[in-house]
Amino acid sequence: MRLYRPDLAMVGYPIADEFQHQFLGLITPVLPNGAPNPAYDDVQVNGTPDGRVARRTAFVKRAYTGADSTLDLVQELMPRNTSAFVASDHGFAPQFLAIDASKVLVDLGLLSKPQTSNCRPATGETIGKAKACWAGGTVQVYLNLQGRDPVIAGLQQVSATLEVATVDQIKSAFLALSDPNDWTRDGQAEGWQVIDRAYTKAEARYIPNGAGSTADMAHPTRTGDVVAFAYPPYQFDAATPGTLVARSAFFGQHGYVPDVQNLAANINMRATFIGGGGSVRPNVVAAGLRTIDLAPTIAYLLDVPVPQHSQGEVRLDLLRGSESRTLVPIVGLTDFHGQLEQTTAVYDNNINSPVGGSSQLATMFDEEAAAFPQRPFLFASGDNVGASPANSGLLEDRPAIDVENAWGMHATSYGNHEFDYGVERLLKHQARANFPFLGANIVDETTG
């Protein structure tokens, strides 16, 4: 760092994560349901205490003091009073039990045998109508759906007409799970809550994220048809194939619903977000901070464009001298091409996914608008018309302009397709539109 003198140093410290995966469940006396934790000071969960609570607690504390001294070191190596942000990508919860998510699919007849690895049907699988992909407290279940997913030799597909019913079935099956084991050795199955919440892909756009806030987890192909979240002390990693619930042999996890907090049970899914020095206003307790706000805020401080795919906001409220500035949100649309109806696009591994359409876009624009304190500008960069489907094209693309009026479009620029049918058509579109067409480099050859 002394040699290269970076403007931005991104410094990772994995130990707080790693040590809590190893130890958190061994130093936590109670479960979130109020029951004594059978793994407290008992790595084998055999009723014989290990006598190691103090030492294990010291390991976790050591991880945090290590993070602190790493920050000190970086601050020493950067120019004096450099702005610093400390963030984690997740919180933590104690756990000691692993769910075999694929067992649920076997019991529903969607798989012929339990998966032996993450996200892959087992060797010799003969049904393969669904698969489970897990990470910590979250499992995503993907249907092998007729018409959407590529046909794989030897595996069966869920027929398109059964999609909704199958999703409901899987969701209900996860929510109904109950632990059949007796971890407390009182002669009775625990019956503790195993699954916290379950969502369809559409519902995954609104994962609860604390008061007045949701997180968008929905991606056209990468989000599961069902997303289920375990409840601590359960999670999905290191499962025993074919056994619904077994010991996981490690003792902390993340990936639960972000609003899960129970400090008495050492559960806090809220991530860390601390800032100081340089451009950061001192003594501000900011509401609604998200880790995804970091990239736009840092880009703003570095005076570089906000990364295109970042979904966060520049947090002016954290920054000195920014009180008088106003965030101007802009929603951009390009190449609409009079696509009034939803269509499909082929994504990852030849999966057909529905995309676009005027009504879905309207909803997305409204959702974007609702995320900002002031209404964003809706700008199009051109090619709103031309090369369009018959229901717009045969009507000289008047429907495309009507739809943009209905969205409340603020302005558009010109693309090459605006000129497809000559200036006369273009002028008609401009007259029909409730918004201006903006251009600075279009010249009429006859009049100049």
Ligand SMILES: [Zn+2]
């Ligand atoms: Zn981790």
